[in-house]
Amino acid sequence: MAFQLPVYHHPDFSALGLDDAPNVRWGTVEQNGVIPEGFHSTSMYPEYFKIDGNWKLAASSRMDACIVLRDDGTLHVVTGRHLKQGDLVALGRSEDGSEGIYVHTDGFEDPTASNGEKFSFRQGRSRETAYTRDYDDLIELLQYERDHGFIEWVMGPAFAFDADSRHAMQRLVEEGYAHALSGGNALATHDLEGAMFHTALGQDIRTQQSMPNGHYNHLDTINRVRRSGSIAQFVDDYDLHDGIMYACVKKSIPFLLAGSIRDDGPLPETIADVYESQHQIRVLARKATTVICMATMLHTIATGNITPSYHVDEDGTVRPVYIYAVDASEFVVNKLHDRGSLSAKTIVTNVQDFIFIVAKGLGVL
Template sequence: MFKMPVYHAPDFTREPLASAPNARIARVVRDGVAPEGFHSTSMFPEYVKVDGVWRLAKQSRMDASMVVARDDAGAPFIRVVENRNLKQGDQVVLGRTERGEEGIYLHENGFAVPRDDIEGDDWGAPGDGGELAGEDAFVFRQGRSRETSFARDYDRLYELLRYEREHGKIVWVMGPAFAFNADARYAMQAMVENGYVDGIMAGNALATHDLEGSMFHTALGQDIYTQQPYRNGHYHHLDVINRVRRSGSIEQFVCDYGIRTGIVSACVRNNVPMVLAGSIRDDGPLPEVVGNVYDAQGAMREMVSGATTLICLATTLHTIAAGNMTPSYTVTEDGTVRPVFLYAVDISEFAVNKLLDRGSLAATTIVANVQDFITIVARQLGVI
């Protein structure tokens, strides 16, 4: 059974943290420009000492600044803000060290399982499989490749999704591969309808070709089951885009044409939000697609906020983007610090390892065809 990893906070009563100075702070003098020497965040929990107290940012992300703000009573708290969103007057934390010397402490092992506490079913920190490495200096297959056994990862994922459906927020980051396969569309539709999806982040292509599948049973003019091309099938997705734009929105299109199948229709009918980020190569696009890249990033960041599990599937750039804006932890309403689980699934070893190379270390990566992956997951969860 799933067991939530316990967060072990730093002991700030011990030296050198006990006598560490307050963090240095500088005022922003121009919108979108951080003061020289600003501290840039990681994906891990980071504490800042303000007014003699170590304080944790409740929401974080990689490559942003830490702003010291104060509530109505004057009590300080930490906001993590992308530099482009800094405003004149913001008080930004300065410092390039992370062990307390400058009032900043990065706590990368907060969810690690002490060696004496390891049991066969312990989950451990996100991405570590629940067990610590042995004492051997050399072991085979420490990377993630087509030769890796992913059976344990699948089993853990089933447990996690069952738990998160009741207690968390599950966000899926999806490439268009799902829309090209009838079984994958059906499986993902069932995941939405059975409460395993709290949000979807994707591009114009996923939504367009999924709606094409709903209307014509094709994707890019090929039958989504037999892969046989239709005469003039290359018009299908363009006709869909045109009709959605005529309706004015995806939701209205689903209503106007009585669309009852597919991922997008399931999201509309079950009030599951979608963030569709635009691309310079998009056709149309659909009305809801966010064309400004920074507005799209902001919308993605808002959806990631509060997420407890992200599953990124067959979309390298979206996966890296989501990984960079997703911290390894989140703070719940009752103040509990809990991990954020991040999965990356792709048929390409390069794609999943790229996420790790970018510094998103707390990720579980699986090399698989995502169409097969989602069908397996849906069947094991009993939704199809």
């Protein structure tokens, strides 16, 4: 059966007994970057605000931000440090509608469906979980999203260390299953090292054997990219023809490289300013309808905390945003849940195996 988006159900405020709920209160920002006391902190869920007697859905959301009412009546999600003097910020610490703020956590659930058994085994996500259905669902989702959504891949450098997984990701990009790529300096560095030297951190990406003086390879790669001035120019200058970054360049797929304190180089496109990196992650999150985070704990948590659980299309249709966290460590994927990203689906597995299975299932290998 072809994939179908679930129907979104707006809350029935009358049934919830909220017809007489008060309008949301607003506080005025008195100092740039300082939030009024008693502000409402947003979640990743759809949130409604009662304004002039009507409940209005914020078109986007994210964790730990503020709702600002603009002069034209639109609601904007704004991080505290970006607030400007005079901004009107929603106030209230209740989310049940009693203060004019209602957080809707089950809008994509079928209200007529049974909740099933109250007790059952194997409800957690661990190494023992059977993920066959998850792979089938993800493959159907990606087939739909290629033409109807925006797929963002958030990746750690593990993919660049293995020839097969690197090739699998390249093929996914080439076949339209990636609309944006996000990661760190290391992902791009070692992928480009693989294209130039067939190594990653000096080890052959096919045999994992250390090459003589291989520890220079990633530094030589960075230096040459910096000499070229950009990754795209480097690909052309050295006539490279394989890898993840090569595929992004040739298919004009945007990529975001967020820097860290331990980066070598970095590459020209790597964003060294952590707050600018966060902003650019947020820009991608507002576009994304499916986000797949793999083998990078900090990038996974950062992206998960910024990404809403829903997306409002131009025609007003509300659709879910699908978030996957994939890692060999149960601790990593569970930490995303611990940080509040409860809408994420987790898969505990080796990411090289994961990407190969997905690429084979989509028929790109």
